[in-house]
Amino acid sequence: MMAHDESSRSRYGSNVTQYTSISEVTSYEGINLSQYPFDPKHNVESTEQQLSPEVVADARRHHVFRFWPWEIGSIFVATGLIVATYSILSHFNGQKVPEWAFSINLNTLIALISTIMRAAMLVGVAEIISQTKWTWFSRPRPLSHLEYFDAASRSVSGSLSLLFVAPGSIFGVLGALITILSLGIGPFTQQAIKTVGCLQIHDDMNASIPLAHFIPGNNTYYRIGAGSFELQVDMKGTMVNGIVNPTGNDTAISPVCATGNCTFPSYQGITHSSIGMCSACIDTTSFISGPDEKHNYTLPNGMWVSPAPDLVYLNVGADNISWAETSFSSELKSVSNWALANITVLSITSATCPDGDCLTSDGAYGSAGLLATSCSLYACVKNYNAEMKKGVLSENLISTRPATPNWVEANAPPSSFISATNYTALQTPCLVGNEWYDLSNISNFPRDPERQFAGINVDGTNYTAPNECLYKVMFPYVEALATFMSTSLLSGTCTYNARQGEALFCREKWWLSSLYNNKQASFDSVSTAFDQFSTAVTNKLRTTGTSNYSPSIKEAAHGIVNEMTVCTVFQWQWLLMPTLLVAATAAVIIAIIIQNLGDHRQPVWKSSLLPLLYYGFGDRHSHHKDPNRPVMDLTELNQAASDMRACFRNSTGGAGFENITPSVDHILRKRGKDVDVDSLIEGI
Template sequence: MDRQPRQEQPLLTETRESALWGYEEIFDAFPLQPQPQQTEAWNDTDGAVFGSHITNYDASPPAPAVSESKRGSVPALLWDVLKWWQIEIFACLASVAAIVAQAVVMLRFNGRPQESWPSTTLTLNGLIAILATLCRGSLMVPVASVLAQSKWTRFDSRSRRAHKLAEWELLDEASRGSLGSLQVLWKFKGVLHVSCIGAVITIASLALSTFSQQVVSLQSILVPATDGDTLNKTASVPWTDSPNVRVWSAGEFGSMSTVVKLAIIEGIMAPDVASLPLSCPTGNCTWPDFTTVGACGRCVNITEDVRFTQSTLSETYTLPNGLWVGRNPVATTAANETLGFSANITQTTRLFDPVRSPNPKYERALALAEFAMLGFENLRWQGGPPVAFECGIWLCLQARRVSVTAGQQTDKVIESWTKVDVRIGTPFIDMPSPPFVGHEDMYFWATREPSVSLESFIQPMLNGNITLSGTPPSPVFSSDYIQALSANLGDPSQWIGRLAESTTNGLRQMGPYKNTTLAYDGEAHVVQVIVVARWHWLAYPAVLVLLTVIYLVFEITRTTTSNTRPWKADPLVPLYAYLDLDRNVLSAARDGLNKPSGLSAELGDLAVRLDVGYDHGVRFSGRIAVDGEVAQGRS
């Protein structure tokens, strides 16, 4: 069958005096609803008056379709809304789904180890970033459409107000990005305008990805090791329930263990005492508070009890217990000064006096050493009066707290106890629990025999003196232990603390008397990185999404009740007014104004060109496409 030759159909009106819309021919072909004549002036927002508008017809898009939709049922109205706004509604739902997905992912992995994340390609942060990007991309679809639609509803003829065309351009630019949104906020500053909501959302959405990234946080915590019971049991700490037979060497009764001896000597001589090494294979271990027998010590300043006497041949400072320090003031060749350290103290001294002393009380059966010291700081007589202290060290029950964190060991006494029953072998009694803990068959003792042995070893080391003689005077120490004491004469509290701690270390290394377990078992821990959800950072994108939903619903409602359609950013709608076309084509195009993308369907195949002339200004003209081929435009 032969095809008919293609007929070119003219699109341009041959005789048209109008340089713009050519309403006269259009109105002849498409009669509109008659409108009453209006003679009143229209005012814009700034108060400028436009010329009187006098016409018998309204050149706005055809109103019958609006009236039909309004007269229809609610389902029909909803269907009409869905047809126009389906992309925006689906995009809004996608942004909500992205926020919900972020919350579900964080809820699923919150508090779980980082290794529980199943993917080795995509990280948790990567997934959150993808969801945040999807959220923002979906969010901007309805916001941009609503901003674009704002220019139509603002210039709606039903408002009976005119606005400057600059506002049309401003709202159109706002739908394209943040710069236009900033211009809208500046234009409507101080004015409550609905377009400002869209502008705020557009600008605020720039920070949405940043806030979403802050939702995920990683935190290092310690968790029990899971490599088996053997590993956990190796986390142990030494303790003892009694300084009893274990204090003695296996070879000979009455001979103290060298472990305890070395511990006491270290406490007297060393400038620092290290904590007892703990077994912790992972470098992070914890133990419950445990109880052990140890040593406690304290020094009390008794300088106020020093008495000074002077004669022709001597100057002497004396304590009530008889300890003294003095010199010969008339010596011409050498000074002769003596500083005393003595254990020969009486039962009425300040440290152990149950009436005068504020210190913890204990039975004298627990004492390992009680002594006084009297002398001058820096071993200089001319430095002022001497200082005097009473010190003691005794057996006590200790509640201790130990831990190892990142290889750093902590071992401290949280409370000590000295109450014993001397009638049945000095067991510790009436300990509060907590912090003192133990098993039902566990007893803590401080028997007299090891106490006497410890006292006989410590006491002689703390008895002696220092003599200053010669010119210039130089000190002569009666023993190395006295030399160590003299270095701490100014404040012996730290020194007595080191001696007590070191003695405790020696006793703990001997192990328990009745139990075979030489160490108090603890629990080894390993460092584990877990996922922590910081929910407050998710509030920002959630608020933006909620605000967008409200903004979209508001604009849908406003457009439905206006005399416009949801043309949004359709570029063919404003071009429609400038198309110099045949009236039949305009008839079909006019019907397309009432359908989503209707103008694109009716005019999309037109080939047009932009004509610029002094007689008709700027306009598009062209010819219809026939059989898929575009006819030549008119020159």
């Protein structure tokens, strides 16, 4: 029985050796040898000598890339994340800071991306440093350098040490520098995000500014007799306020803008237009004559002032100003005949007192000069550019166009009779729908039965235009405006005496004293006063006026509501450093792979400890007995290590790892003496 067991064990051992040999032929040290030719110099009976070291090295070189999959993948991840960072920040550049669930903001997202990007990048850097140490020890080095390389692959402090320990290791130094500089990835990516105050469009709100195509609106005037009309009290109050306090809130336009920041679309700088009132003034001081025997200084229209004895220091009157036609400006020539009112202001003033030409008022006034200013107040279209910032409306007047009697619409010959027809102005260019029209194409406007058209004469040529392009003042309202301004508002005299200080006494028309400007009346002050008065009246007309189509339709220029919020600004320059680090990492990985391809003697071991155990000080494994046999690569080492059991012995007899892999005999003894060896062999 024992003889049988020994014979069986002998056959088992032989068969095990043969099985191992066959395995090595098909997969020698982790390499599929069936793909490579045998070396004819070796004995075919020795399977382990059928491959030359050069053939095995070529096979390993062919499989270098399989040892760097995680590192290559990590650099693709890092590259994708830096591209994602650029894309995300570019998308939100100039946009409102996004508000996401769970209080996550853009900074949080970019911080998370940069953290993952740095981790992915350092995966490859750590293995580059670890692989470099094997090349570093191709020449005699202090063994302590192993520890420095290992620490450098794990920490920034270790990388700092490696710069001084192994400055000649190019890849090691590059890897250490990348590790150190990677600390800046987080701060630099955060610096790429800047938040600033900005205006964003609020889609749920609308902005508007009132305007009018047609005046008057409902309940703005009334009839008092045949051909006579009177303004409502609110317009009268507006006119008085327009003289004494023209820039106050009572006469200001109130736009609709919920956030206080609104913009309005424009064309050629014009955001909106409205019918209103304009003024044109000239200096007529040169027409003053006197003093006469009554000490009066007189204008050709009979208006006078007298420093003594009557003490009339201000005289305001409404009358024809054709007596000053030789001084008319081009604007005044075109509008004076059709003005709502022509007003002349004659005043004694301290603002104009040429040397040797001053008046003396018997000590009541002292030295003084004279001023005469004549102005026309006329209907017109006003073109504006408007925007609203921080709750303040900025409305700038761009241009004006006079509105004159439209004899074409009235189908009557031209006449000076003021109440014969509407005062009308044609606005060009004019936007109707999505098309702009001017004098060249407005007569070709498509005839739509839902639209109203009217004829108008411009510079001697008749045109037919839609009501959207026409701005009108109805003739009864022209009569009401002209009557009130000429007879009640802007006519009267004011007196002065020393006990009044700088004030004038204007009897029941107290508001005229503002034109006196506290003894400082000048052409600029008077023309500015009439301009501000016209603006105040226009603002009132814009709120009471209507559409040309219906007196019940209020019109407005619509705009965009902007909301002051916090926006993101992408400062891309701060991403250059992270981008360069990712690019440098990719370049070093490519370079070290190329080095591995060129150096067939050095396998890819990276951070593995197994090479130190298998190829440390002295031979510790039977594989080392053949000096011609190439060292194992990482896959081969892992396979060999998985088949071996070891124990670390630390005793007085010696210290180190001891191979405790059980033998076949030990396995057989554990299974029992009555094991059928032949059946075991057959099972194999």
